[in-house]
Amino acid sequence: EPEVTQTPSHQVTQMGQEVILRCVPISNHLYFYWYRQILGQKVEFLVSFYNNEISEKSEIFDDQFSVERPDGSNFTLKIRSTKLEDSAMYFCASRPGTSGRMNGELFFGEGSRLTVL
Amino acid sequence: AQKVTQAQTEISVVEKEDVTLDCVYETRDTTYYLFWYKQPPSGELVFLIRRNSFDEQNEISGRYSWNFQKSTSSFNFTITASQVVDSAVYFCALSERAAGNKLTFGGGTRVLVKP
Numbered sequence: 435e436p437e438v439t440q441t442p443s444h445q446v447t448q449m450g451q452e453v454i455l456r457c458v459p460i461s462n463h464l465y466f467y468w469y470r471q472i473l474g475q476k477v478e479f480l481v482s483f484y485n486n487e488i489s490e491k492s493e494i495f496d497d498q499f500s501v502e503r504p505d506g507s508n509f510t511l512k513i514r515s516t517k518l519e520d521s522a523m524y525f526c527a528s529r530p531g532t533s534g535r536m537n538g539e540l541f542f543g544e545g546s547r548l549t550v551l
Numbered sequence: 552a553q554k555v556t557q558a559q560t561e562i563s564v565v566e567k568e569d570v571t572l573d574c575v576y577e578t579r580d581t582t583y584y585l586f587w588y589k590q591p592p593s594g595e596l597v598f599l600i601r602r603n604s605f606d607e608q609n610e611i612s613g614r615y616s617w618n619f620q621k622s623t624s625s626f627n628f629t630i631t632a633s634q635v636v637d638s639a640v641y642f643c644a645l646s647e648r649a650a651g652n653k654l655t656f657g658g659g660t661r662v663l664v665k666p
Contacts (some may be wrong), residue, residue, distance in 0.1 A: 479655065484634075540652075542588075544597075
């Protein structure tokens, strides 16, 4: 069964360093997302991406964050200069284009845990 | 704006007891989807169910059942005869077609099933 894969599963970095989290969405999906979950808290929307551009972003997704789909398969989240409060689990998700039944289901990866020291 | 509220932060039960998790949502859209996800201690999000706003039929899948009530904007989840493996955090979520189908999650309910 096709799945969304994320790497790395866990990354430890020093404050101020750049981090890139990678995701390979399901191959025929058209919509891509990043979500964040700070430990013990709820899952929060960061950004959605469609047709090679950001379609929506949350307040959390400030200038330190960027997303890219560099080669048609990977979908990356870059944090330019990490802060302590960026420590969280980051989930990538994808979904197909809308069907006649407006499916709506997102398929999540297993997450990348980022620890900023 | 869409909003999901899970009033119960933590529920503790003894194995074989039933447990019901409440979820109340707010939306202005007429076309929306409701979801439940399970997050075990390993951290991944496991999809359990999707319901669209036009289908109010309740659903049963093994020991899991869901009660969707549009009149009260609720989408409650019941685990029957709970088992230790059911211990996890359960998230209710909402997506609106008008909002590009992005998911808004509730705060989650931690379920602890004791042997």
